[in-house]
Amino acid sequence: MRFNTKIVFSFIIVLIMSKSVIAQDIHFSQFFNSPLTLNPSTTGDYDGNWRLINNYRRQWDFIKVPYETVGVGFDAPLSYRNNNLGAGLQFISDHSGDSRLSVTKVHASFAYHKKWNNQYIHAGLQAGIVSKSYNIDALTFPNQYNYETGFFDNQLNNGETGLGDKTSYFDLNFGLGWQADFNSLKPFAGLAFFHINKPQESFGFDNVLPVRSVVNVGVDYDFNGKIHFIPGILYMSHSGASDLLIGVRAKSLVPVDLIDYVYLGPYFRGDFINNRDAAVIVAGFEIKNFQVCISYDVNISSLKQATNYRGAFEFSIIYTQESTKVYKTSIPCERY
Template identity: 35%
Template sequence: MLTNMKKRLMMAVTLCVSFVAHAQDLHFSQWFNSPLTTNPANTGFIPDADYRLGANYRNQWSSIMSMPYKTMSVWGDAQVFRDRIESGWLGIGGAILRDAAGSGNLVSTKVYGSLAYHQMLGTAHLLSAGFNVGWANKRLNTTDLRFPDQFDGKFFDATLPTSVALDYSAVNYFDMQLGLNYAFFPSENLYINGGASVHHINRPRESFFRSDVTDSLGGIVDGRIAPRYIGFVNASIKLNDMVIVNPMGYYTRQAGASEMVVGGNVQY
């Protein structure tokens, strides 16, 4: 797959529309290059290979921050039991993600294992279902942080005591995702694929405090992670022996944050 892609000139145009509120999950702008974090049903869904390996890196706001946000991952998956299951197979895989944010050195580390089942329905339809489970750790170093009560009227003084106290400097939790995937390929000239997934279905608690805290308006801040919903669709349309058009779309929503990506590429 990678070799074939390198042989073609690719012209890509992507339109991104984002609405940001609250905290966001680790994510990559090129969602199609991070299949296991997009949908666990993608595990082992490899049309032209038996296995694949990948790595992702994202650097955000480096032009305005001395310590920008950095997100990286390594992942891999493979097809198994293709010769034991009639018209179907299993996919197994895993991913490791790490995110470092800001001067407070807020670091997230996540390790996931994925499993999916793929079943052919006739000769032109494929239905897939998958899940992943994993362990996550988030830690915060407050040494380099400054708080309002450390302001002496002119400057921030790190030697001044602060009333801000975390109950924990690190938290660990179990996490789980589910996904479905459908592919339709009636001919060698047309391929359509779409999927949907739900992340954090167990709503793990991710807080540096023992109990829920109140916001500035006196409301309770829920320390649990909100479910994240992802839907995507992509297609491959062969116009002739020289040109293939690949449109794609992606939408995700979590609490008050949402992101939509619409774009595509042309292979020539």
């Protein structure tokens, strides 16, 4: 009996690393640059006429078919009867591994924003359709192991019955947000719940998708008018799995005409004790209406030797159209 040890070893590595992915939704290390996937209440929460967001993530280049995620979002602030609202649309496309598992998500977002003195309260709702499919012929099953050759043979019957290769469902998400302006300190926090309708996600067997909870907190600290420090924490919990991301970005004004701001910072994914997953390096810049950011996840988990520290590469670009909102003005007039 002969075994292809390289294939078996790679399969074991991917299986172990997929444990957390199966239990969690699609996510970005640059969560701060993907507002509509972070919390529905962020919809339309910015100073501008409209905003276009693009995110790209490529993970695990050491395997034959890396995982790739593309996100495109659009949102705009609205006003109705003196109420500040927001509306947006989010599209996600994800392709995973040799099975060619494809996930497509299309969500519409709506949010309400209220200001009290120097504080802001946000509430948002997101509704959409999720479609998933995979190529069953690209997978191998125990029944397809050929004991004579020592290899898996896709031509053999896989022995599986009742399996479908497509599924889709309605998805509903809800989020709350809070911000405050204390001059040089601008704290913010968010709480979101995804899949609150607990949809049936299955390729042939009953499988209810549990609610995913997301908490994010941070602060924008204006150090001296030119440099800002923006520490932040993201915590997600889903189906018994959790993900903690903590770090800080330094944002600095640049005294050149071409670039307005540059920013750089480290983030860490894990719990600092038993689950050290990745160190994330973030760098970016702002030019007029554009914000561009790149990041890399360095694998520091127990699999770092097998992966050669390779994790994920991310790229994001956000375009914000400048606001043309007209504010009421008053002209002082002396009375005689």
